[in-house]
Amino acid sequence: MTDERKFVEEIPDWEDDFDRWYVEVVQKAELTDDSPVRGTKVIRPYGFALWENMQRELDRRIKETGVENAYFPLFIPKSMLEREAEHIEGFAPEVAWVTRGGNKELEEPWAVRPTSEAIICPMYARWVQSYRDLPILINQWANVVRWEERPRAFLRSLEFLWQEGHTAHATLEEAEERARQMLGVYQDFVQTELAIPVIPGQKTEAEKFAGALRTYTIEAMMGGKKWALQSATSHNLGDHFGRVFDIQFLDAQGQRQFAFNTSWGLSFRTIGAIIMVHGDSRGLKLPPRVAPIHVVIVPIRRSEAVDDAVDRVRDLLRPAARVFVDRREDKTPGFKFNEWELKGIPIRLEIGPRDVAKDQVTLVRRDTSERENVSIASLQTAIPAILAEIQANLFSAAKRMLDENTKLVTTYDELKQRVEANAGFNLAYWCGNPQCEARIKAETHATIRCIPFQQPGEPGQCILCGNESTVVALFARAY
């Protein structure tokens, strides 16, 4: 079912008011609808189909690294969540609690998981006795709850969907390798499937995951205000959790050791990234590899001959492409064109009497708006090629945006001005002092998104204090 409202006429101009544009597009493209519960959205079938496609591709990649899926409880007893001090300190402000079950007050409140380290690690403790039990490589697809004060569809909601991987290893080196490996998986997934270029790097002490030894991240640049979106993170937890949850084992020398852990997650906020990176004034542009529908066929001036051609083309393209035929008779072609463009379908095929006469279709690309006539005979090879082209095109357009709006800044004034002007990403030398980081954040609203892995290699001066430094940090405002 589709909604019968007017669409593109109603969404605000993309440049004009990007925040409103986002809200309206999410709603009108039927990705989500408001729910009666504050800070939560209903994910509608079209939005969920997109998520399912993303899940499938990411799940495959995760499993290829030897990880298995499992499922752990939604609830975490208070005492368990509080075991790791930094962890609970970081999450305390956003944890939802269950204090009553049925008619009884609980003796010990249960947290609704904001993340699952505190329930998974105790299980690992039961499962690990020997170094031969390691590594444990488990992922779960789950919902988590974080009591956010200012929700935003997909980007920040009280409840969100994600996958969280949790591993346990015999050595720190192995955990480090796994944390890095999974960041690479995320980078590949986001760039290949979602057509979004990212900057991989390491979080600062101030920005890292609560309880982690080190946090790695991929950061993407959104359209509109050119803010950063942390698209996935991967943590080397060191032995912090192994110690507090008592994941002990005997190594090959018969020595007691604590296990080393990692955790890593990617949430459906990356749907928000797809919307903001690729979208335009007409609405969504979905990357073909995850789009719920690749090709929409709009019959024009339906007749038996037109219907036959439509069926023939549909059968020809299936199952290689996800095809949908819009047969609604009460909607004009123009209406359908706009609606499907809003929903971001990569390719539209128009089939009318003129096409039938020439044994062709009229093909329109969502990414370039180009219109061309394609013979039905060549469609079977043309469509997959064009889908691949669109995927590549979306990526290169996004890459261009990222590159053109990323600058190495050398003065604090310039940094301030660029952040103020929503000019994009700023690379700047940073001395490593948390006080400089904090002051820049307070004065500009820009945070260090990461220390990019790719570094210039030459020394420079800290953007704030001027001290000698070899480290370039990525400064930007973030969602």
Place this chain on the structure above:
RNA sequence: CGGGGAGUGGCGCAGCCCGGUUAGCGCGCCGCGUUCGGGACGCGGAGGUCGGAGGUUCAAAUCCUCUCUCCCCGACCA
């Protein structure tokens, strides 16, 4: 959590300040017909008790109190 804005048929709004007939308008929706290559048209219909609760009053969409939700800005965050 601080500041601002808003909740009236499915959507977008008017009415509210200066309480008073059957709460209007546009779009959408249903039926019939004509249409169909960038958001069609005609005719005929259906649909709301004004976010929720309480109060003031002869009388409340309109005034008062409380409350819920949404949007924007800020602090915080995947």
